Each structure stands twice: as C-alpha cells, then as structure tokens.
Amino acid sequence: MAKSEVLAQDGMAENRGVTMRIAASVGKTLLLNPILPILVVALPLFAAFVPYYATLANLQNLLLASSILLLLSCGGALAMITGNIDLSVEGTLCFSCMVIAWLMMPSPPGSGLELSPFITIPLGILIGVGIGMLNGLMVQGLGVNPFIVTLGMLLTLKGAAAIPTEATTIYSLPPTYSWVGYNALAGVSWVVIIAFTVCLLLAIWLRASVVGRHIYAIGGNSEAARENGISPLRTVMIVYGISGGMAGLAGWLNAARLDSASASAGDGITFTVFAAIIIGGVALSGGAGSLWGVLGGVILLSSIDNVLNLIAINPLYLNFVRGAVIIVAVLLIVVRQRLASRFRLQESAA
Amino acid sequence: MSPFLEIKSISKSFGGVAALKNVSFDIGAGEAVALMGGNGAGKSTLVSLLAGLQRPDSGGIVIDGAEQDFAKPQDARASGIETVFQNLALCPNLNAPGNLFLGRELYRGRAPFRFLDRKAMERATVATLRDLGVNVPDMKAAANKFSGGQRQALAFARAARAKSRLLILDEPTAALGVEESANVIRTVQRLRRERNMTVLLITHNLEEMRAIADRAVILRRGRYVGSVRLDETSDDEIVGRITGSLAVREEVA
Numbered sequence: 027m028a029k030s031e032v033l034a035q036d037g038m039a040e041n042r043g044v045t046m047r048i049a050a051s052v053g054k055t056l057l058l059n060p061i062l063p064i065l066v067v068a069l070p071l072f073a074a075f076v077p078y079y080a081t082l083a084n085l086q087n088l089l090l091a092s093s094i095l096l097l098l099s100c101g102g103a104l105a106m107i108t109g110n111i112d113l114s115v116e117g118t119l120c121f122s123c124m125v126i127a128w129l130m131m132p133s134p135p136g137s138g139l140e141l142s143p144f145i146t147i148p149l150g151i152l153i154g155v156g157i158g159m160l161n162g163l164m165v166q167g168l169g170v171n172p173f174i175v176t177l178g179m180l181l182t183l184k185g186a187a188a189i190p191t192e193a194t195t196i197y198s199l200p201p202t203y204s205w206v207g208y209n210a211l212a213g214v215s216w217v218v219i220i221a222f223t224v225c226l227l228l229a230i231w232l233r234a235s236v237v238g239r240h241i242y243a244i245g246g247n248s249e250a251a252r253e254n255g256i257s258p259l260r261t262v263m264i265v266y267g268i269s270g271g272m273a274g275l276a277g278w279l280n281a282a283r284l285d286s287a288s289a290s291a292g293d294g295i296t297f298t299v300f301a302a303i304i305i306g307g308v309a310l311s312g313g314a315g316s317l318w319g320v321l322g323g324v325i326l327l328s329s330i331d332n333v334l335n336l337i338a339i340n341p342l343y344l345n346f347v348r349g350a351v352i353i354v355a356v357l358l359i360v361v362r363q364r365l366a367s368r369f370r371l372q373e374s375a376a
Numbered sequence: 377m378s379p380f381l382e383i384k385s386i387s388k389s390f391g392g393v394a395a396l397k398n399v400s401f402d403i404g405a406g407e408a409v410a411l412m413g414g415n416g417a418g419k420s421t422l423v424s425l426l427a428g429l430q431r432p433d434s435g436g437i438v439i440d441g442a443e444q445d446f447a448k449p450q451d452a453r454a455s456g457i458e459t460v461f462q463n464l465a466l467c468p469n470l471n472a473p474g475n476l477f478l479g480r481e482l483y484r485g486r487a488p489f490r491f492l493d494r495k496a497m498e499r500a501t502v503a504t505l506r507d508l509g510v511n512v513p514d515m516k517a518a519a520n521k522f523s524g525g526q527r528q529a530l531a532f533a534r535a536a537r538a539k540s541r542l543l544i545l546d547e548p549t550a551a552l553g554v555e556e557s558a559n560v561i562r563t564v565q566r567l568r569r570e571r572n573m574t575v576l577l578i579t580h581n582l583e584e585m586r587a588i589a590d591r592a593v594i595l596r597r598g599r600y601v602g603s604v605r606l607d608e609t610s611d612d613e614i615v616g617r618i619t620g621s622l623a624v625r626e627e628v629a
Contacts, residue, residue, distance in 0.1 A: 231489075234491045234492055235488070235489065235490060235491055235492065236481045236483050236487075236490040236491070236492060237488060237490070238492075239470075239474065239481055239492055240479075242467070242469060242470065243467045243470060243474075243478060243479075245469070246467035246468055246469035246470060247465075247466065247467045247468060247469075249463065249465070250461075250463070250464075250465040250466055250467050250478070251467065251478065251479070252429070253427070253429065253449065253459075253461055253463075253465040254449060254465055254478040254479030254480075255428070255448055255449035255450045255453070255479035255480070256478070256479045257448075313467070313468075313469040314469055
C-alpha cells in the first residue's frame with residue numbers, strides 16, 4: 027500500500043503539507059514495526075538517564091552480550107515462523123561446545139584426541155545442524171508435538187553435555203579456537219562481527235529467497251503449501267537444521283569468549299530467547315514476523331540487562347524487573363497490533 | 377473425440393479401507409465432466425491422485441496417450457493439470473502474487489540461493505487477474521483481507537494459466553453466495569469457450585453440474601457406476617444412480 031493510499035484511507039485532507047506526509051509515514055512505520063516504537067522511546071531514555079550507557083565501551087559490551095542471544099533467537103524465530111517451536115537451542119549450544127572441547131583437549135578432562143580447531147569448529151556447527159534436523163524429522167515427519175520434542179531434546183542435550191567430562195568445566199581451550207573471543211576488528215569483537223553478519227545474511231535470505239517464502243507459506247497454511255507442492259517436511263527440516271546450526275555456532279562463540287566450555291553454558295537463556303522472539307513480533311501461531319524485529323527484541327532485552335547492571339541494581343530484584351519489563355513490552359506490542367489493524371495497516375508477511 | 381485423460385483401473389486404499397476400487401473412465405479434450413457421488417464415493421481421493429498429492433496403489437493415469445506418474449503436485453502441473461481445491465489452498469498471510477505463484481515462485485539464481493523475482497511475479501499476477509476480469513484492489517494486501525469471492529477468484533486465476541489444459545474444480549461454489557457462484561460458472565464457461573479447457577467438476581449441486589458439464593461420471597463407494605450424457609438424463613436418474621436406488625446400466629460416452 028502506497029503512503030498516499032494510506033493517507034487517503036485515513037480520510038485526511040487533500041492539501042497536506044510535507045510535514046504531515048512525513049508524520050504519517052513515520053506513524054505508519056512505527057505501527058507496522060513491532061519493536062521499533064519501543065526502541066525509539068527506550069534507547070534515548072537509557073542514553074539520557076543511565077550513566078555510561080551511551081559510551082563506546084558500553085556499546086561494545088552490549089553488542090557482545092547480544093551476540094549469543096541473537097544467534098539463538100534468529101534460529102528459534104525461523105522455527106516459530108513455520109508455526110513450530112524450538113526450545114532445544116540452549117541444549118544444542120551447550121552440547122555442541124562441550125563435545126568439541128572434549129575432542130580438542132588432552133585427557134583429562136578431554137578425550138586426548140586433541141583434534142584441530144579447524145576440524146572442531148565446523149564440526150560443532152554440523153552437530154547443531156544434525157540435532158536440528160532430527161528435531162525437524164520428529165516434528166514434521168513423525169508428527170510429534172514440537173513443544174514436547176524440543177523440550178525433551180533440551181533436557182537430553184543439557185544432560186548429555188555433562189557426561190564426557192563428568193560435569194567439570196574445561197578451561198584454557200586451544201588459542202586458535204578461542205581467537206575470535208580475544209580479537210577485534212576496529213574495536214568490534216570478532217564474536218560480534220560473526221554473529222551479526224550471519225544473522226543479517228539470514229534475515230535477507232528469509233525475506234528474499236524461495237525457501238524463505240516457503241517458510242512463511244508453511245506457517246500461514248501448511249495444508250495449502252502442501253497442495254501447492256511445497257514439502258512441509260523438507261522446509262521444516264531446513265528450518266530446524268538452521269536453528270541447530272546457529273546454536274552450534276553460538277556454542278563456539280560463547281566458549282571462545284569465555285575461553286572455557288561448561289555443561290552449564292547458556293543456562294537459562296531459553297526464556298530470554300523466546301522473549302526476544304515474541305517481543306520482536308514473530309507470531310506464536312506462525313506465518314508472520316521478521317528477523318529485523320527479532321534483532322530489535324534482542325537489542326531491547328540486552329539493553330535492559332545492561333542498564334540494570336549499570337545502575338547496580340540489587341541482584342535480588344534482577345529477575346523480578348526483567349520479567350516485569352518483558353510483560354510490559356509484550357503488552358505494548360498487543361496494543362500496537364490492535365492500532366495497526368484499526369488503521370488497516372496489516373500487510374502481507376512476505 | 378480423442379481422450380485427453382484416461383484413468384485406467386485405479387485403486388487406492390487407506391489403512392485397509394478401499395477408497396477407489398478399479399476405477400476407469402476417460403475425459404475427452406475440451407470436454408467438461410462432472411464427477412458425482414455421495415460421501416465416501418472416492419471423489420476426493422481421485423482428485424488428490426490427479427493433483428499429484430498421492431500415488432495410486434495400482435492402475436494408471438494417461439494423458440494424451442502417455443502414461444503419467446505423479447510423485448508430487450509439480451508433476452501434475454507440468455502435465456497441464458491444475459486443481460482448485462475445495463479449501464482453495466491459499467496462504468492467508470501471503471499477498472496475491474505470493475499465492476498465485478505458491479510453490480512455483482519465479483526466481484533468479486541457483487539453489488539454495490534462489491531469490492524471488494517479485495517484480496516479475498507481480499506483473500504476471502496483474503496480467504492474469506486482468507485477463508480473468510478479477511478485481512484485486514491491492515497487490516500488497518494479504519489474502520486474509522480478501523472477500524470470499526476474491527479468494528475464489530485468486531485460486532481460479534492460479535489454476536487457469538496459459539499452460540493449464542485440465543481444470544479440476546472441487547466443489548467450487550460450496551462456500552460462495554449466489555452472485556459469486558454465478559461468476560464462477562461464467563468464468564468456467566468462458567475458459568471452455570475461449571481456451572477449449574477440459575474440466576473435471578466435483579459437485580453435489582445438480583444445477584451447477586448442468587451449467588458446466590456435458591457428461592456426468594458417477595462413483596459409489598469407490599466404484600465406477602456409470603457415465604451419462606446430461607442432455608439425455610434427468611436429475612432423478614442421476615440422483616438414483618448416486619444413491620444406488622437405480623440399477624446400474626453401463627453407457628459409453
């Protein structure tokens with residue numbers, strides 16, 4: 027829908043000035059983007075009132091803290107756009123980096139195989155892809171409820187991650203493996219560069235590719251997609267495979283950043299991942315949402331944690347504040363959706 | 377009339393329940409055949425076989441004398457068979473071009489980096505819809521903003537492409553109002569007249585059957601019962617054959 031048509035529908039006067047046009051355009055953009063209005067309000071407030079928030083050093087911190095969450099959220103969002111859910115990403119992250127660390131390290135605590143990082147880094151991502159495709163096969167191929175399958179997978183993987191080293195943390199990983207965690211390009215950590223580049227490419231691919239279109243189609247009406255020759259099994263396996271691969275990648279970046287691998291890596295991030303996806307505007311019922319929105323959700327949630335840190339809030343209140351903020355954000359999104367549909371601003375998903 | 381489509385001794389069972397038992401009949405090129413039968417007659421199963429959604433257990437589908445094996449919907453479409461499903465098979469979250477090219481998107485590049493050619497799809501959609509006299513006001517609006525008639529028209533436009541030769545219509549007016557139903561019937565008549573389109577119509581509506589079809593093929597409980605020319609058969613006789621109250625009398629069309 028062209029801007030002018032929207033204005034005409036709103037029944038505004040014909041002779042409106044440029045200011046009105048811009049205002050209407052900005053209003054429309056704000057209503058159509060799930061997360062943008064909140065960011066537009068929240069980030070300047072943070073910058074104005076929270077000491078050190080708007081400093082370069084803190085921005086670097088913020089991006090670093092967002093990287094792992096972003097990878098997991100983008101993968102999880104793909105699954106949700108097909109109308110499914112992937113609760114297993116935290117388990118995949120943990121399991122893949124633990125197996126890799128075990129394969130790389132001398133015994134004990136490792137296996138003694140001392141595989142090269144040039145093998146184990148791709149292997150870690152492939153383990154993630156494999157786990158994801160297994161999820162996809164069970165969900166779409168066998169028709170098992172995705173909630174149960176991936177929740178079970180989360181528990182299984184978190185448990186399995188503790189087995190090879192008997193739950194001890196592995197420190198001092200090979201320098202080649204951890205290099206990305208300790209080096210930066212123009213002040214930006216390689217962890218940030220890799221995570222954001224991958225998610226950016228994925229966001230473009232989801233919007234512009236044929237498979238991306240099929241992902242939205244499956245989420246919109248799986249039966250219609252099938253009747254038109256789109257294979258739900260193939261598409262859902264691709265989606266879970268990507269989600270798992272992103273989690274495997276996150277496992278590497280997380281371990282490199284901390285220079286350690288532990289069975290408790292990523293503990294509790296699942297909740298934040300889904301909060302970011304929902305706040306980012308991905309419909310729980312599937313078929314709608316974009317990774318740009320998810321990126322916004324990730325930035326918002328990371329900023330909130332960052333701010334709570336900066337103002338040195340009593341850790342006792344941390345989860346309470348986090349949870350409350352997420353509920354408020356979701357409420358704002360519902361209000362926005364109501365407004366958008368009142369102004370008939372709903373556009374097609376893809 | 378040389379047969380365009382031949383259905384040869386097709387059988388299909390689901391978990392021991394036979395949906396189609398040794399069904400055979402032909403459809404001539406340019407002919408419009410109504411497939412009639414009560415619930416459980418096997419009409420929907422036959423449609424899903426012709427649309428490439430399922431494969432028959434035995435028997436074959438022959439088009440223009442060539443044996444076909446439809447492993448997927450694209451295979452059926454490649455042979456010129458297009459289906460308007462009863463549920464219309466539209467994605468509510470996609471716009472008109474998105475639905476018109478669902479499963480056969482125009483793209484540039486190679487897999488897995490096939491990128492949508494949105495401009496080309498939009499142009500083709502505008503042309504197709506205009507050609508059918510369909511009015512879709514907004515190319516960017518999602519299908520869930522369309523009226524029932526517009527949705528039906530979109531599903532029709534998708535099926536009635538230049539390359540389609542056999543149009544399968546699965547209860548096309550079941551969910552439509554009087555005026556919209558009349559529109560659908562006019563469109564089918566026009567497609568037959570202008571493009572010599574072959575039509576297989578599945579319906580329970582005798583009026584619709586007479587408005588569109590030349591001949592009725594009757595199925596009962598998965599079996600072929602017979603075929604009658606509509607200009608020489610009364611409604612009562614057709615109903616009798618569907619329900620089985622009239623004795624089976626084979627006729628060859």
